[in-house]
Amino acid sequence: MSVIIVFLFVVAGFAGWWLSHQGLMSKPWLEQGLAGDVVALNRSTLPTAKIGLGVFLAVVGCLFALFTSAYFMRMAVPDWQPLPLPRLLWLNTGVLVLSSIALQCTSVAARRGQIDTVRLGLATAGLTALAFLIGQLMAWRQLTADGYLLASNPANSFFYLITGIHGLHILGGLVGLGRTTTSAWTGARPERVRLGVELCAMYWHFLLFVWLAIFALLAGWAATFVDICRLLLT
Template identity: 40%
Template structure:
């Protein structure tokens, strides 16, 4: 692997190759933002992984009662999947140099994501009206916590997308749009994946999840 090749070089020996052969030193905006996003997804992964560990540990405790999932969550999941599909389509269109259509689909994705957030809030309301507050049981506490944190990340994604779209309109540059769509699509798919994992954990919470797997 290249990392091992890197760290096994001997920098104290003189290297008479031209400097740009040794390391070109060229980083494009595209590659820095892409790596930045990947690293950020790493941070998010750490966050939700730790939360999941805490969740799984709690399901084994005596006081745990399974969560009564609002059926609305299935619909919300479908909306989020749809949002991911439209953004993927937008990515493909942008790759084919069709920025106008791509932009339109991006807006659709953002609207669907907003719909997902509203759906999540309705699910909250449903449980709250039935008296299932966060304090009722750890399963509900985790449900509110996990959906809130996931929702905040979705909200952040939408905010960035709106700003990026605004800039894409003003600059009207095909490359800007291509880059925006690519980054947003990656983020969208990843948050969908996180949601699916969280939802699956919530569905499997009768007793220890570990037993079920």
Template identity: 45%
Template structure:
């Protein structure tokens, strides 16, 4: 896959450098998009932290029954790791103005993210076939809630990924495209970190482990 000709022409005709991470082209003012992304990730971190805290506290209920994690979660984890790696490499290629490689890796990162969502839906189907419904067992309810919330954040990230990809098909300049790619990669690393915490919580945090940690066993 080659970089679109229109974008290649804009590389040759203008932007000869990549904008710094925290400043915009008008001076030392913080880049609004960077600030907005950090603020959003802070809010999302607080939200997931509250959900995990509620998950831990709910484990004390007598109606709690641990569910077996579907194997598809391992597949989805690999997809998200691969997507994060691709977007980081894409960012590096853009920094060195290797636009063909940056474009290919950017596309690959989005494809892996879509595959992640597909694997998550497959895991849901597996649980539903095993009669693990969203209602009834609170462990199952939290599983669907937490994975759905994370999936929505991935879907939102795909919207940003699409906007970044469109920069290769419009004459918006190297600086703007590189900035979008940098922010896209950063958000994907955040999604991966959140998912690894959720995966560990859902798969290995049991009532017995919580009692052992809290010293109530």
């Protein structure tokens, strides 16, 4: 429950910050100068697309927070039998880290106008993201071959559910990454390419953070950390 409360505070904080930058509390009839100057001063410097993506990521974060809370509550039941994590997940984690790093480097290159580096970075990020998804499917196949089926145990069901939802978000991100890659190769305006790259990088960094949290949760490290915090607080 505490995890959900934290994420709700984050969402509320982001919403309050965004509203404060929209000039809702301003009093334009008391301002002096040209009307255009007043509007320009109250306008947010962030593009609308970034604000929209930030709100979407906050909602997604709340979704995974709910899954995490349900995971902790369900694992307290005696029939919970955690499944062994395939070693392939370590490799998949490294691949996703490389994908996020590639997009960060691509974002820097886009700011500098290095279009060839941008194209290379986008291709690298896309290929590594595909490799991550393929690796996740291989991990699923390995677990099912070892007898850890979806309905065999609640721990199995949570594993497939959480990793599957995360994979679907990666797949959705590949759609946006594909559109940005197409813009970079078809000679779109540099401002449009730069914005697309920055949005993809923002999305990828978030999904990497979520995956690291999921990996710690499934490996049991998160439960150990919570137990240590409880001992320190008592």
